Amino acid sequence: MKFDDDERILWRPRGAPRLKRFYTEVLAAALSRIREGVTDAVVPVGPALRISVELILREAMRDVARRVALFPTELFSLEWRDLERILREVFEGLGFGTELTRSSQDGGFDLALSCRVDERELTYLVEVKHWKTSKPGRRIYSDFVDVVVSNGASKGLLISTSGFGSKLLHGRVEVDRQLVRLGAADKVVELCQLYVRKEFGLWEQGLMLPTLLWNGTN
Template sequence: MPDRQVERAVQLLDELERNREMSAVDVEHAVYGVLTAAGYAVSTPSPGRPDIGIDMEFQGRINGEPERVGVEVKSHRGKVSGQTIYKAMDAMRATGLDRILIVALGGYSNLALERAGIERLGKVDLLDIPDLRSWLQRHETFDEPETKSVRQILRHAMRELALRLAVEPTEIYDVEWRDMERLLGEVFQRLGFTTHVTPSAKDGGIDVHLVDPEGRAFIVEVKHWLSKVGTGAVKRLVEVTARKGARSGLLLATGGFADVIFDGLIEVKAPVRLGDANKIVSLCQAFYRAETQLWQPDNSLEDLLLAETLALSDPPIVPTI
């Protein structure tokens, strides 16, 4: 956005946060002004049209794709209920919109957040005023695209792939193996790790090297295969993790793991964890939440990285995707 548009949008957002006595109509006008100041062409329902749960509509590029977005503004200071989410979904279907953006001054109940969860990723965005600030910074109007370097284009493409897998997990097998490594590099970077994706040749058994804000190192090895991973790959990661002095190693295998690896390594006491396609999708869904400002991790990055994975002493896992 141009500087003057940014300044005007910020002023309106400040007013929304500061003035708790604004009427419902004034709040809607302020949100309309914010979106207009941000460069969106916003339209409102014509007078006399039945209220179907949409206060205004605009077009924009959401995650790189042009979409029609409906906006519902909840001006009361109480938390939005779960029923509001169902009504928003009904309104989206009735009007042919691509997405619903709900802006609530009072936040959202746990049930509302749950109902707008994984099964509706990419359809409903729940934002309060601070979230709306971040949302505007992340999404674009229909301006002419800027000239970008090849590296920038590749990074953008990998982020798009991660967002796609978050909502369509079964397409994970359509991703090329090298793109999977790059994709996960973008995911880890967005979640808060300092990330280095190693060159494909002579990577030394490390596909992605991570460092968390506390300075702890983690090693991620990615086996994006249809077949199951055997003992050799696990042993190599155990050795590399020990040699590099990493806090933990994570082996992600899209096709899962052969039963025999647990027979041969069950007594190994090494900080190595195993994850399958479900773990990769879970990471992409965490990335989605971080990108849309609907979620920030409550636990440490280490907990986020190793959640839903197995130690070598655990039973084997079979992918469900």
């Protein structure tokens, strides 16, 4: 037959023969579709919003957030920059406006969050420390308090998955405590779980974004 010499036909013991598709041809077709901004997603991607590495990474971070919500110990297998990206997706999914800073020029914070409460635009800064053993001390905390003040933010959240030293927890003055709250690994897990709950529509009506941000913090 026409394609036999090229071994294009797959002859099977039973059933009709099938035309083979070679890997290089499938790959070339896939690359062509990507360049044209065509995907198999439910929402088609048009010329103005083509597939990019950033979009792929952001969707992957959402999947990881769901994984952490179900299996909290997976949190400690993440790299520090990935955790920042995951929290960006989580906060955005919860309803905050989000801005992820560049790792080399973060200005003393990793995420800027915004929300509107009672006709007021509020801004919160988030600094993430994802260390294996060390715990942030008084100096890191004080520096972050200064960052929150200098940026005119409403408040700050310092997250440390390794926890905080007892001297820091018990040595803060009240004015600093009102400016910066502390959240440990369980706060990250809680945020991921809230993110999943909202995805499934299990959301407490009337829940204020600042409330969920500060719940479970010190």
